[in-house]
Amino acid sequence: MTDFPGKDVLGAALTRIQAEVDAGFDALLPVPGDARARLVEAMRYAVIGGGKRVRPLLLTATAELLGVDRAVAVRASLAIEAIHAYSLIHDDLPCMDNDAMRHGKPTAHLAFDEATAVLAGDALHAFAFEVLADPALSGDPFTRSELVLCLGTASGLNGMAGGQMMDIAAETESFDLPTVTRLQQLKTGALLGAAVEMGAILGKLPAEGRTHLRGYARDIGLAFQIADDLLDHEGDETAAGKALRKDAAAGKQTFVSLLGADRARAQAAMLVDQAIAHLAQYGPEADILRALARFIVARNH
Amino acid sequence: MTDFPGKDVLGAALTRIQAEVDAGFDALLPVPGDARARLVEAMRYAVIGGGKRVRPLLLTATAELLGVDRAVAVRASLAIEAIHAYSLIHDDLPCMDNDAMRHGKPTAHLAFDEATAVLAGDALHAFAFEVLADPALSGDPFTRSELVLCLGTASGLNGMAGGQMMDIAAETESFDLPTVTRLQQLKTGALLGAAVEMGAILGKLPAEGRTHLRGYARDIGLAFQIADDLLDHEGDETAAGKALRKDAAAGKQTFVSLLGADRARAQAAMLVDQAIAHLAQYGPEADILRALARFIVARNH
Numbered sequence: 001m002t003d004f005p006g007k008d009v010l011g012a013a014l015t016r017i018q019a020e021v022d023a024g025f026d027a028l029l030p031v032p033g034d035a036r037a038r039l040v041e042a043m044r045y046a047v048i049g050g051g052k053r054v055r056p057l058l059l060t061a062t063a064e065l066l067g068v069d070r071a072v073a074v075r076a077s078l079a080i081e082a083i084h085a086y087s088l089i090h091d092d093l094p095c096m097d098n099d100a101m102r103h104g105k106p107t108a109h110l111a112f113d114e115a116t117a118v119l120a121g122d123a124l125h126a127f128a129f130e131v132l133a134d135p136a137l138s139g140d141p142f143t144r145s146e147l148v149l150c151l152g153t154a155s156g157l158n159g160m161a162g163g164q165m166m167d168i169a170a171e172t173e174s175f176d177l178p179t180v181t182r183l184q185q186l187k188t189g190a191l192l193g194a195a196v197e198m199g200a201i202l203g204k205l206p207a208e209g210r211t212h213l214r215g216y217a218r219d220i221g222l223a224f225q226i227a228d229d230l231l232d233h234e235g236d237e238t239a240a241g242k243a244l245r246k247d248a249a250a251g252k253q254t255f256v257s258l259l260g261a262d263r264a265r266a267q268a269a270m271l272v273d274q275a276i277a278h279l280a281q282y283g284p285e286a287d288i289l290r291a292l293a294r295f296i297v298a299r300n301h
Numbered sequence: 302m303t304d305f306p307g308k309d310v311l312g313a314a315l316t317r318i319q320a321e322v323d324a325g326f327d328a329l330l331p332v333p334g335d336a337r338a339r340l341v342e343a344m345r346y347a348v349i350g351g352g353k354r355v356r357p358l359l360l361t362a363t364a365e366l367l368g369v370d371r372a373v374a375v376r377a378s379l380a381i382e383a384i385h386a387y388s389l390i391h392d393d394l395p396c397m398d399n400d401a402m403r404h405g406k407p408t409a410h411l412a413f414d415e416a417t418a419v420l421a422g423d424a425l426h427a428f429a430f431e432v433l434a435d436p437a438l439s440g441d442p443f444t445r446s447e448l449v450l451c452l453g454t455a456s457g458l459n460g461m462a463g464g465q466m467m468d469i470a471a472e473t474e475s476f477d478l479p480t481v482t483r484l485q486q487l488k489t490g491a492l493l494g495a496a497v498e499m500g501a502i503l504g505k506l507p508a509e510g511r512t513h514l515r516g517y518a519r520d521i522g523l524a525f526q527i528a529d530d531l532l533d534h535e536g537d538e539t540a541a542g543k544a545l546r547k548d549a550a551a552g553k554q555t556f557v558s559l560l561g562a563d564r565a566r567a568q569a570a571m572l573v574d575q576a577i578a579h580l581a582q583y584g585p586e587a588d589i590l591r592a593l594a595r596f597i598v599a600r601n602h
Contacts, residue, residue, distance in 0.1 A: 115396045115469055
């Protein structure tokens with residue numbers, strides 16, 4: 001990873017949230033003493049000990065800006081990470097991307113079997129909403145139902161799942177830049193946006209006061225996907241822990257194929273600057289969010 | 302179907318709720334003018350114009366006992382039916398039960414393709430929680446988050462998904478009667494119980510006042526599964542609209558294999574009587590719930 005301002009701050013924040021998320025899943029997903037054990041083992045395999053935890057970091061860093069209790073923010077971040085993890089399990093299935101490696105280890109359907117992988121994804125999906133609706137998260141039912149609505153919208157037809165459908169269509173249709181942008185806003189941008197939004201909901205920030213945070217989230221979401229396309233184009237499979245250059249092989253239009261690598265790189269850098277500008281009203285307390293924006297284009301996986 | 306008291310009342314109630322559920326899904330799932338169209342078409346294929354709508358009937362009939370506005374109860378019933386429909390789509394996949402027919406038409410992965418079927422199930426799963434958390438359902442956030450928690454619990458690891466995992470294990474392990482009972486309580490009983498519970502939540506019935514309704518739901522849930530096993534053992538594939546006798550072929554223990562058909566039939570009849578006894582405090586306003594209990598053992602599919 002190339003150097004960038006705030007790299008140390010971000011590294012410490014990532015290490016911290018990674019440990020908290022692992023501990024949270026470990027506590028909330030004990031292996032039962034019956035035939036469901038295999039299901040819970042598959043769920044744990046998918047959510048513990050892997051992934052950068054970008055969404056939990058976004059959620060907790062936003063919540064911290066607004067003075068939210070850390071334990072509450074971490075608990076809510078398990079919900080969004082469970083949604084992210086379920087989507088990866090289903091995405092990796094033979095009938096979807098048919099991927100063999102994820103986070104440097106065999107994908108869930110290979111480590112277990114396809115039926116268990118489908119069910120583990122489904123169970124993580126339900127788990128996310130159970131966590132958010134549970135009074136153990138927040139005593140305020142309005143907060144709980146706002147969180148559910150936010151995450152449900154970001155993960156369903158008008159968010160991640162809708163984006164994945166467009167992504168499948170991209171293999172046979174030749175999308176233009178506005179359509180690829182829309183696809184990516186749904187497929188990955190919606191959930192990254194939800195991470196920030198959920199932090200704002202926990203912080204009881206009124207919707208009309210969230211404009212700058214939404215701008216930040218939208219910009220880093222798009223930058224994240226452009227950087228992903230660049231990594232897919234130029235990256236190293238070992239560092240990535242997964243197969244690369246599948247989009248080009250499938251004939252899919254990406255930001256890199258549409259813009260060329262140089263213009264894509266410039267566009268990502270511009271979006272990162274713009275994302276950071278949205279945080280102008282904050283002092284050093286927003287340094288983690290600023291560093292995360294820079295990390296997106298500096299990372300090598 | 303053999304005759305039973307209340308058959309006409311139930312028939313009219315089923316016809317009514319079937320039309321309401323179809324109209325509700327039609328209104329909430331318009332086909333978008335982009336590449337998500339195929340996803341929404343698959344969702345609509347799975348939720349419109351098929352199924353007996355037992356869960357929506359249970360929810361709305363319970364809600365009606367408690368004076369809940371009909372439109373609100375119908376809307377909440379779309380959520381539980383969406384969960385039921387998503388579970389059938391995923392259950393029918395080649396890696397799960399590999400079924401070709403459902404409700405008398407090709408299963409979703411055959412009518413569309415496997416990837417679209419996985420995504421349509423996922424999108425219906427998220428849709429269910431969006432519906433429940435939306436202020437359009439209820440202005441009371443406590444009601445909304447209680448509904449989400451109830452449905453999330455009933456569909457996840459400690460409900461339907463957990464039961465499905467046990468069901469897969471049942472192909473290789475030889476379960477005894479208590480374990481088969483537990484499996485079925487999770488796999489189908491939890492969601493039937495949630496239908497009644499969600500009606501009670503909408504009716505703002507305190508948890509301590511729900512004992513009789515929970516007893517009713519538990520008894521009909523078990524009776525429903527015993528009747529399903531009997532139909533699987535003795536039924537007609539054309540009437541069922543799906544393949545039968547797969548459990549026996551897979552060597553799975555069922556209520557019929559463990560008890561024999563005669564004792565299973567007697568047990569189901571006893572449970573139906575017991576379910577109806579739980580409704581003793583109500584007059585004719587509970588006749589739909591009583592007739593539904595009787596229908597469970599009288600139906601031929």
